[in-house]
Amino acid sequence: MQFMLLFSRQGKLRLQKWYVPLCDKEKKKITRELVQTVLARKPKMCSFLEWRDLKIVYKRYASLYFCCAIEDQDNELITLEIIHRYVELLDKYFGSVCELDIIFNFEKAYFILDEFLLGGEAQETSKKNVLKAIEQADLLQECKTEKHESFVNPSCI
Amino acid sequence: MPAPIRLRELIRTIRTARTQAEEREMIQKECAAIRSSFREEDNTYRCRNVAKLLYMHMLGYPAHFGQLECLKLIASQKFTDKRIGYLGAMLLLDERQDVHLLMTNCIKNDLNHSTQYVQGLALCTLGCMGSSEMCRDLAGEVEKLLKTSNSYLRKKAALCAVHVIRKVPELMEMFLPATKNLLSEKNHGVLHTSVVLLTEMCERSPDMLAHFRKLVPQLVRILKNLIMSGYSPEHDVSGISDPFLQVRILRLLRILGRSDDDSSEAMNDILAQVATNTETSKNVGNAILYETVLTIMDIKSESGLRVLAINILGRFLLNNDKNIRYVALTSLLKTVQTDHNAVQRHRSTIVDCLKDLDVSIKRRAMELSFALVNGNNIRGMMKELLYFLDSCDPEFKADCASGVFLAAEKYAPSKRWHIDTIMRVLTTAGSYVRDDSVPNLIQLITNSVEMHAYTVQRLYKALLDDISQQPLVQVASWCIGEYGDLLVSGQCEEEEPIQDEVLDVLEGLLVSNLSTPVTRGYSLTAIMKLSTRFTSVNRIKKVVSIYGSTSLILYCCNDPISSWISFNFHLTECPLSVCQTFQLQLLSPSSNVVPALNQGTVTQVIRVLNPQKQQLRMRIKLTYTLKGSPVQDLAEVNNFPPQSWQ
Numbered sequence: 001m002q003f004m005l006l007f008s009r010q011g012k013l014r015l016q017k018w019y020v021p022l023c024d025k026e027k028k029k030i031t032r033e034l035v036q037t038v039l040a041r042k043p044k045m046c047s048f049l050e051w052r053d054l055k056i057v058y059k060r061y062a063s064l065y066f067c068c069a070i071e072d073q074d075n076e077l078i079t080l081e082i083i084h085r086y087v088e089l090l091d092k093y094f095g096s097v098c099e100l101d102i103i104f105n106f107e108k109a110y111f112i113l114d115e116f117l118l119g120g121e122a123q124e125t126s127k128k129n130v131l132k133a134i135e136q137a138d139l140l141q142e143c144k145t146e147k148h149e150s151f152v153n154p155s156c157i
Numbered sequence: 158m159p160a161p162i163r164l165r166e167l168i169r170t171i172r173t174a175r176t177q178a179e180e181r182e183m184i185q186k187e188c189a190a191i192r193s194s195f196r197e198e199d200n201t202y203r204c205r206n207v208a209k210l211l212y213m214h215m216l217g218y219p220a221h222f223g224q225l226e227c228l229k230l231i232a233s234q235k236f237t238d239k240r241i242g243y244l245g246a247m248l249l250l251d252e253r254q255d256v257h258l259l260m261t262n263c264i265k266n267d268l269n270h271s272t273q274y275v276q277g278l279a280l281c282t283l284g285c286m287g288s289s290e291m292c293r294d295l296a297g298e299v300e301k302l303l304k305t306s307n308s309y310l311r312k313k314a315a316l317c318a319v320h321v322i323r324k325v326p327e328l329m330e331m332f333l334p335a336t337k338n339l340l341s342e343k344n345h346g347v348l349h350t351s352v353v354l355l356t357e358m359c360e361r362s363p364d365m366l367a368h369f370r371k372l373v374p375q376l377v378r379i380l381k382n383l384i385m386s387g388y389s390p391e392h393d394v395s396g397i398s399d400p401f402l403q404v405r406i407l408r409l410l411r412i413l414g415r416s417d418d419d420s421s422e423a424m425n426d427i428l429a430q431v432a433t434n435t436e437t438s439k440n441v442g443n444a445i446l447y448e449t450v451l452t453i454m455d456i457k458s459e460s461g462l463r464v465l466a467i468n469i470l471g472r473f474l475l476n477n478d479k480n481i482r483y484v485a486l487t488s489l490l491k492t493v494q495t496d497h498n499a500v501q502r503h504r505s506t507i508v509d510c511l512k513d514l515d516v517s518i519k520r521r522a523m524e525l526s527f528a529l530v531n532g533n534n535i536r537g538m539m540k541e542l543l544y545f546l547d548s549c550d551p552e553f554k555a556d557c558a559s560g561v562f563l564a565a566e567k568y569a570p571s572k573r574w575h576i577d578t579i580m581r582v583l584t585t586a587g588s589y590v591r592d593d594s595v596p597n598l599i600q601l602i603t604n605s606v607e608m609h610a611y612t613v614q615r616l617y618k619a620l621l622d623d624i625s626q627q628p629l630v631q632v633a634s635w636c637i638g639e640y641g642d643l644l645v646s647g648q649c650e651e652e653e654p655i656q657d658e659v660l661d662v663l664e665g666l667l668v669s670n671l672s673t674p675v676t677r678g679y680s681l682t683a684i685m686k687l688s689t690r691f692t693s694v695n696r697i698k699k700v701v702s703i704y705g706s707t708s709l710i711l712y713c714c715n716d717p718i719s720s721w722i723s724f725n726f727h728l729t730e731c732p733l734s735v736c737q738t739f740q741l742q743l744l745s746p747s748s749n750v751v752p753a754l755n756q757g758t759v760t761q762v763i764r765v766l767n768p769q770k771q772q773l774r775m776r777i778k779l780t781y782t783l784k785g786s787p788v789q790d791l792a793e794v795n796n797f798p799p800q801s802w803q
Contacts, residue, residue: 075444
């Protein structure tokens with residue numbers, strides 16, 4: 001995977017994970033173009049499109065678009081499963097996740113993603129293990145923590 | 158000094174902004190506060206401030222002044238600091254900036270940290286954005302961790318190694334020893350990342366590929382266990398055990414089996430097993446089948462297995478899920494050359510996909526359909542493709558029209574069918590036909606001598622119906638100019654038009670708003686040509702004198718002897734031969750009157766399209782009357798500079 005973008009139906013970016021080195025300007029350009037392209041797709045269209053020399057796999061969950069750019073030899077269908085697994089992880093962590101959770105806790109969304117994927121590939125295929133690791137890491141946070149429903153917010157942030 | 162506002166508080170505040178300007182103001186205010194906090198070297202709240210900066214960065218605001226702060230956070234002993242610091246590094250730093258190298262030492266320390274979650278942060282960051290220099294410096298540490306018994310770290314080290322190898326391929330060798338027993342691991346995370354690492358190494362080095370071929374039996378065993386083992390809740394996805402690992406193993410098998418008979422044979426059974434036993438009701442099962450098909454098609458599999466694979470694709474085409482149909486068409490497009498006959502069996506399903514609602518599916522179905530056209534199915538296929546051309550979106554029409562012309566040229570069962578097909582394209586999608594089709598079609602018609610009468614009659618009829626589609630009008634005009642005598646002389650099947658009717662039509666093209674200048678050129682040329690074929694020369698002269706300043710489109714012969722352009726506004730019987738080499742465009746002369754007594758000149762620009770780079774020569778014939786007597790003057794221009802035609 002070269003990058004993953006999460007954005008709302010209004011085109012607002014909620015998460016951007018880049019696995020290839022690009023300068024800020026290029027990232028912004030790519031994001032702008034891709035968001036526009038994906039938002040223009042009709043519901044009846046399939047989840048894949050060709051864009052530049054990459055394959056784009058996207059899926060909408062409620063108000064958020066999950067969009068991945070994969071290479072030619074990557075499997076589009078399993079990428080849909082990767083996206084789905086990430087959504088499941090977020091859902092379990094936040095307890096019935098919605099866009100607002102990702103907005104207000106974006107750093108946690110990144111932490112979870114970084115326990116699931118590394119360098120663009122899945123590092124752990126067990127849902128349980130990913131969530132356990134996050135839970136343990138959360139406990140390591142030094143400052144007095146405030147419990148917020150299903151996860152913890154360190155008071156220092 | 159009050160504590161800086163919390164992250165979530167800031168997010169809440171910024172979201173209340175009603176305009177972009179209001180948001181910008183809030184951001185600027187907060188950035189100023191953060192900047193002074195950074196200046197004061199505040200350790201307590203650095204973490205909070207960087208987190209806020211990262212939020213603002215996501216909104217699109219500059220955050221470069223936080224880069225060094227990320228490094229300070231990474232160097233901190235606090236886990237919370239490190240977590241935000243590494244996140245900030247991954248978001249704000251990139252390898253183009255020297256400052257990222259300052260991370261190297263911190264990462265090195267953290268790779269050896271006593272807490273595995275800190276080691277994990279370091280591995281993740283290195284594996285995500287490590288530059289070549291960093292990778293060189295830290296490869297040894299990664300290699301060490303690749304050998305640890307801690308599966309949490311081992312799986313991350315494997316993917317980190319993949320990144321290192323991508324950045325510094327020469328370092329691949331040093332990871333070889335550590336790969337020795339990677340596949341003996343029980344832990345799925347380690348297995349998955351190990352397979353990714355092995356794949357990367359095999360793809361990059363033929364030596365590695367040869368070395369790892371011996372792993373085929375082990376991989377086959379692991380895959381078999383995944384399929385045969387009972388329900389494993391930890392790795393289950395809709396009844397399938399660890400589909401991610403299955404797909405990755407299948408991909409590695411593909412690389413190992415490619416161009417190797419023994420390996421291909423060793424994996425034959427398991428591939429057949431996966432192909433027949435995988436549950437197809439959900440996407441996850443189909444993802445595995447898809448990868449299996451790709452593997453079967455790429456290795457040296459026996460024909461029975463290949464047919465099985467193509468049949469899976471055929472079934473995919475009937476799936477309700479459009480994503481499945483899409484990958485099926487993409488895969489079939491890749492295999493249509495090598496397994497043509499097997500794909501042919503699914504031709505009708507493929508043709509049905511032309512009616513699909515999804516644009517990408519339609520396009521692929523169209524490409525695949527053209528790839529499947531052959532001498533046996535040309536009539537049936539062309540019917541479907543022409544129907545598609547009629548009803549498809551404009552974005553397809555040009556490609557479809559080109560495809561039809563190509564297929565017709567290759568497989569036309571008869572000349573008449575060929576002309577009819579061309580006619581059909583010109584009348585239904587005439588405005589989308591490519592510019593170069595017009596001269597190609599003219600060539601085709603020229604060569605079909607026995608069809609001239611039929612063709613000109615049909616084209617004339619088409620013109621009567623519709624003069625808006627320029628390529629059609631151009632081809633029709635040209636034909637009428639060439640074969641107008643056949644049109645009016647009763648050699649056609651239907652009632653022939655009379656000369657004046659034909660001239661009416663051609664003149665109509667000249668005046669119509671729908672005609673482009675190129676089209677006008679064609680029609681004027683046709684009218685001029687008819688001066689040698691029709692008897693109503695006076696009428697023709699009149700038309701030409703009115704429209705004479707229109708550019709003419711002429712084709713000149715390849716024959717160097719007759720390679721000359723002849724034009725004048727008082728017609729003689731000079732036939733204009735029609736060939737393919739040059740295309741000429743004569744622009745309006747600067748004046749209709751040459752001033753007397755050398756007081757001035759008349760210039761006319763001639764644009765020559767000379768794709769075959771034939772030598773240019775020009776012969777000019779001037780006729781005028783002097784003191785009541787006709788004079789003719791000939792001149793030849795042979796010294797066009799070579800640059801003008803080479």
